[in-house]
Amino acid sequence: MATMHYPTASLKPHKNEVLQSGHLWIFSGALQQAPRWIEAGGLVDVKSATGQFVARGYYNPNTDIAIRILTRDSEEAIDSDFLRSRIRHAVQLRSVFDPQQTSAYRLINAEGDGLPGVIVDRFADILVMQIHTMGMELMRAQLIEALMQELDVKGILLRNDTQSRRREGLEVEEPVVVAGEVPSQVTILENGVTFLVDPWQGQKTGFFLDQRDKRAALRKYARGKRVLNCFSYTGGFSVYAALTSHETSVTSVDTSASAMALAHQVFTHNGLEPERYEFLIADVFDYLEDAQQRGEQFDIVVLDPPAFAKTQSAQAQALKAYRRLNLLGMQVMRPGGILLSCSCTGVVGLDDLLGILAQDAQRLNRAVQLLELYTHGVDHPINLAMPETSYLKAVFCRVN
Secondary structure: OOOOOOOEEEEEEEEOOHHHOOEEEEHHHHHEEOOOOOOOOEEEEEEEEOOOOEEEEEEOOOOEEEEEEEEEEOOOOHHHHHHHHHHHHHHHHHOOOOOOOOEEEEEOOOOOOOOOOOEEEEEEOEEEEEOOOOOHHHHHHHHHHHHHHHOOEEEEEEOOOOOHHHOOOOOOOEEEEEOOOOOOOOEEEEEEEEOOOOOOOOOHHHHHHHHHHHHHHHHHHHOOOOEEOOOOOOOHHHHHOOOOOOOOOEEEEEHHHHHHHHHHHHHHHHOOHHOOEEEEEEOHHHHHHHHHHHHHOEEEEEOOOOOOOOOOHHHHHHHHHHHHHHHHHHHEEHHHHEEEEEOOOOOHHHHHHHHHHHHHHHHOOOOOOEEEEEEEOOOOOOOOOOOHHHEEEEEEEEEO
């Protein structure tokens, strides 16, 4: 095989140790010499201070993360064959899903699948892709071609509408079909439960795939109980709870009228009568305060809010929001009730969330039993050397 030749970037002394552990990011401060005469997003070889090959990745001089690593093999070219190999490896992991029971999952999870800067979600025979970095943007056409070659799907929708693209010097774009056809609504199965997904305008790529195992876990607690699902979106936790028993009462609260309308449809598709359940369009914090004043009591409370912070500088504000939210949630719970508290805020760790739950319980003079802990599902693998890419925490506990 011919030797690959790419522009080079050299590291400062002792800066390659973290890369040897499996980390995929090189920060600008670690570079002794940046690559020259290269466009943002271009491929580079990374060499140690003594000149040895360390890794190959793509470079952006305009971001704190200067280089994102794609391979540590000096003989591996970054081309269509490389992308197809990584996609095949990702597909193999997702073969754990029975397509008769689950037809939607994250297909490519950025760094977790060795393709930093890109995520791809599968909804039945439709793919929704998001590109977050300049390096992957330059490989857009190759990525799309590789996905179509490796997967039997009817269409690919590109959702480059996230504000995070601006940090990379990329435009925020309107969703666009880049292969085949993509309908306005897709029907999927998750653990045998039917959901309707809006891939064009739905939050994230249309559905919160990372909560699949948590929704399934809720079933064993919900039968015959009074359930409150806060930040319910299209009713994921709600429909799982409602399906456990005709005696189960479910109240869903969210600010989005369109999400609530879709939740009604989801209930109907699963043989449930929406009019038997409560769907409230309201601010969750306001609702919980009013419910507490009215003396409302629930057996199960699900708190699954959006991220309260995007940056480290906003961590204190996020912690304050989680503290208030969980305190309100506990105040509307019957003794012995089950609280599912979730956080998708990356700068808030599991220890932070557990500490908040303990502090809130102490403030209310209530005891909390920790029952179950969840992070990411199997389709959201995390590179063990990159704990900063882990974001999801979910805690089941009993509040006595």
